Amino acid sequence: xxxxxxxxxxxxxxxxxxxxxxxxxxxxxxxxxxxxxxxxxxxxxxxxxxxxxxxxxxxxxxxxxxxxxxxxxxxxxxxxxxxxxxxxxxxxxxxxxxxxxxxxxxxxxxxxxxxxxxxxxxxxxxxxxxxxxxxxxxxxxxxxxxxxxxxxxxxxxxxxxxxxxxxxxxxxxxxxxxxxxxxxxxxxxxxxxxxxxxxxxxxxxxxxxxxxxxxxxxxxxxxxxxxxxxxxxxxxxxxxxxxxxxxxxxxxxxxxxxxxxxxxxxxxxxxxxxxxxxxxxxxxxxxxxxxxxxxxxxxxxxxxxxxxxxxxxxxxxxxxxxxxxxxxxxxxxxxxxxxxxxxxxxxxxxxxxxxxxxxxxxxxxxxxxxxxxxxxxxxxxxxxxxxxxxxxxxxxxxxxxxxxxxxxxxxxxxxxxxxxxxxxxxxxxxxxxxxxxxxxxxxxxxxxxxxxxxxxxxxxxxxxxxxxxxxxxxxxxxxxxxxxxxxxxxxxxxxxxxxxxx
RNA sequence: GGUCGGGUGGCCGAGUGGCUAGGCAGAGGUCUGCAAAACCUCGUACGACGGUUCGAAUCCGCCUCCGACCUCCA
Numbered sequence: 001x002x003x004x005x006x007x008x009x010x011x012x013x014x015x016x017x018x019x020x021x022x023x024x025x026x027x028x029x030x031x032x033x034x035x036x037x038x039x040x041x042x043x044x045x046x047x048x049x050x051x052x053x054x055x056x057x058x059x060x061x062x063x064x065x066x067x068x069x070x071x072x073x074x075x076x077x078x079x080x081x082x083x084x085x086x087x088x089x090x091x092x093x094x095x096x097x098x099x100x101x102x103x104x105x106x107x108x109x110x111x112x113x114x115x116x117x118x119x120x121x122x123x124x125x126x127x128x129x130x131x132x133x134x135x136x137x138x139x140x141x142x143x144x145x146x147x148x149x150x151x152x153x154x155x156x157x158x159x160x161x162x163x164x165x166x167x168x169x170x171x172x173x174x175x176x177x178x179x180x181x182x183x184x185x186x187x188x189x190x191x192x193x194x195x196x197x198x199x200x201x202x203x204x205x206x207x208x209x210x211x212x213x214x215x216x217x218x219x220x221x222x223x224x225x226x227x228x229x230x231x232x233x234x235x236x237x238x239x240x241x242x243x244x245x246x247x248x249x250x251x252x253x254x255x256x257x258x259x260x261x262x263x264x265x266x267x268x269x270x271x272x273x274x275x276x277x278x279x280x281x282x283x284x285x286x287x288x289x290x291x292x293x294x295x296x297x298x299x300x301x302x303x304x305x306x307x308x309x310x311x312x313x314x315x316x317x318x319x320x321x322x323x324x325x326x327x328x329x330x331x332x333x334x335x336x337x338x339x340x341x342x343x344x345x346x347x348x349x350x351x352x353x354x355x356x357x358x359x360x361x362x363x364x365x366x367x368x369x370x371x372x373x374x375x376x377x378x379x380x381x382x383x384x385x386x387x388x389x390x391x392x393x394x395x396x397x398x399x400x401x402x403x404x405x406x407x408x409x410x411x412x413x414x415x416x417x418x419x420x421x422x423x424x425x426x427x428x429x430x431x432x433x434x435x436x437x438x439x440x441x442x443x444x445x446x447x448x449x450x451x452x453x454x455x456x457x458x459x460x461x462x463x464x465x466x467x468x469x470x471x472x473x474x475x476x477x478x479x480x481x482x483x484x485x486x487x488x489x490x491x492x493x494x495x496x497x498x499x500x501x502x
Numbered sequence: 503g504g505u506c507g508g509g510u511g512g513c514c515g516a517g518u519g520g521c522u523a524g525g526c527a528g529a530g531g532u533c534u535g536c537a538a539a540a541c542c543u544c545g546u547a548c549g550a551c552g553g554u555u556c557g558a559a560u561c562c563g564c565c566u567c568c569g570a571c572c573u574c575c576a
Contacts, residue, residue: 013506031576039576046576083574170505171572221574243576248505250575274507275570282569319525320515325508325569332514335526342525345539378516386516390524400540404533471535478537489539496539 003380005060007239008323010247010270011168015382020238021268026057026064027237029229029267031246032121034071035102036087039109041293041328042276042283046243048314049273049322051115053241053383055431060380067232068118069225070106072099073125073208073218082218085207095208096125109293112310114433120232124224128210131219131227134261135199135212143260147189149201149215155194158256165194165256168270169248196253198223222253229266230258240267244274276317277327278303291328304330308337311434315340318385318432339393340434345498346396347424347435349403355417360410364398368416371395372423385432392427395420405492459488459495 005018020026030050033043047068054066072095073082087098110117124131135151138144143161144153155165166172197220202209209216219227229237235258242251251270258266275282283290291301299307308316316336320326375391378384399420401407428435458477465473478488485500 033576034574041576043576049576166505169571172505244507244570245575248571249573273576275576277569280568316514323507324515327514329514331526335514337526339525342539384516386525387523390516393524394522397541401542404540406541466535469535475536487538490534490537491539492533 003060003377005380006382007269007271008382010272016269018238018269020062021236024061024063026062026239027233028054028057028064028066028239028241029225029233029237030066030068030118030240031225031242031250032068032070033102033106034083035099035106036083037102038292038294039102039106040283041291041296042243044109044113044293045276045317045326046241046273047110047115048113048317049383050241050271051110051113051433052318052385052431053239053271054116054118055433056379056383059426059430065120065233066116066118067120067122067229069228070099070103070121070123071221071224072096072103072123073224082206082208088207099123099125112293112297113314114311114436122228122232124219124228125208127224127228127231128219130231131223132199132210132212134223134227134230134257135219137261138198138257141260144198145191146214149217150189150197151199151214152190152195153198153253153256153260154191155196155256156192158260163256163259166252168255169252171248171252196220196222196249198257222250223257225250226254226257226261226266229254230262235262235264235266237267239269239271241271241273244272247272273322274325277325279329280327296333304333306334308333311436312337312340314432315343315434318434319389321382321384321386323382343389343392343396343428344435346399347428348498350399350421350424355412355414356409357414358409360408362411362413362416364407364411365413365416368395368398368412369419371398372419375423375427379431388427392424395423403491455486455497459497462488463495 006015007018008014009016028050030047032047033039050066050068054064057064082095085095087093087102088095091098093101107117135144138153139146139151142154143158143163144151146152155163159165199212199214199217199219201215201217206218208218210218229240240251240254255266258264277283278289278291281289291303293310293313295301296304296308296313297310299305312333316328316333317326319336319339371391371394375388378387378391381387398407402409402412458481462474462477465471465477481488481497482500486497487500489496489498
């Protein structure tokens, strides 16, 4: 597949032809979670999006180094308290215990969503020397200043030296001056409101602390990503991703730090995922407008009428482009669940069927192959998963027509049928990875020979009854099976069965 | 208040200067012992007002509504 890949670059605000720094290789950095709490559903959307980007880049032949960090220090709250420290205080644990607990929880959630682990998952606390070194370099370059044991990035000087603070977010430094509220801690220490801490002095009660040339302290939040991306991906790498809300100040500051330390811009392409809304509004714990992944899976929430499996939730996310806001509602999830079921039913049928080798005019070939090609092109066009999915659904329609004999085998060549199998396998298995739910394998790949044998027996007995026109017995069997969450469907080629989800 | 991004049919959501998105829901039909599923057909659309154009829902302006960011946030 030699399709030209285009990605939407947040700095230029347009789609651009993707050209890797080193042919054949891609370095990708994505801002990972701050492990002070259970992983947020919106966070899951971001990581699912980048997982698909990661998988796609590999599919088209790139060797990808995917770095996604774990933030376990430096991320401060409004009141200046470190998120990790606060978590530790509330749970009466060591900060590292808190980090470990939520890191494990995060990994588990990523597994449930069927995302691949990144190539490297560095922790901020494991890279203190690298961060100190970067602060020293920025100081040496004259773009930072020391105040009372803290080190601040000097945005004024950076601009004076032709730095471009605001390239990503479109913010002007003069405007920041007038807009910034002055209720922030340490605000008075800064020379300019737009300056930001790259190293902070630790107060006596601050438990996460390290020695540094400037005294005991801890790294600024924005610094870790600059230091770790530099260490593992080099001065210039291909893709930097994260949620939309990280653009400012986090990513803007990251660019400034990279330029300030090594005169290198870091990422060539900045990709940002959009927000996940709940009933049209931003999720917020304070006003109750929030739902956790667990609540979705268990149905234990006032916002939804039933439980939804992880793969349905993932499918729901994929039906929307990563750069659009996605509104999560019960109605939308219900619709997604039905669509997902239809897609997977067709896929399941496809897996177990082979072309009989019939000859014919193959009149469907052209249309089908165009759909397949389009699905690939959609992915190359800034990873347009909803559009690619729409092609798959058009193929589902073809498959169902074939199944119902509205389309004959003579209308599809064996080669084209094989193409359909390949594209379904590629998208459902390799790219979207929506085929396996934690509670079981919906494609029927798991060893269930015993169950198959029993079901075949039951279906045979019921069909005997149907031949005798003993409808009462036939319906009794079907109803009883339904009670036990097994649904029977009588088709032209005999009866099929499946375990129902809810 | 500033910056940015949006408002698409009953719902969710793509996309485009003239050519079907797709899913869910709805109407009619086919198949079927019934049911379910599936298939076929159909309808409803691009926030308001101006402008550019042979032609705009798609470009421009203005208005309005919504969201994100500006303060920790994916």
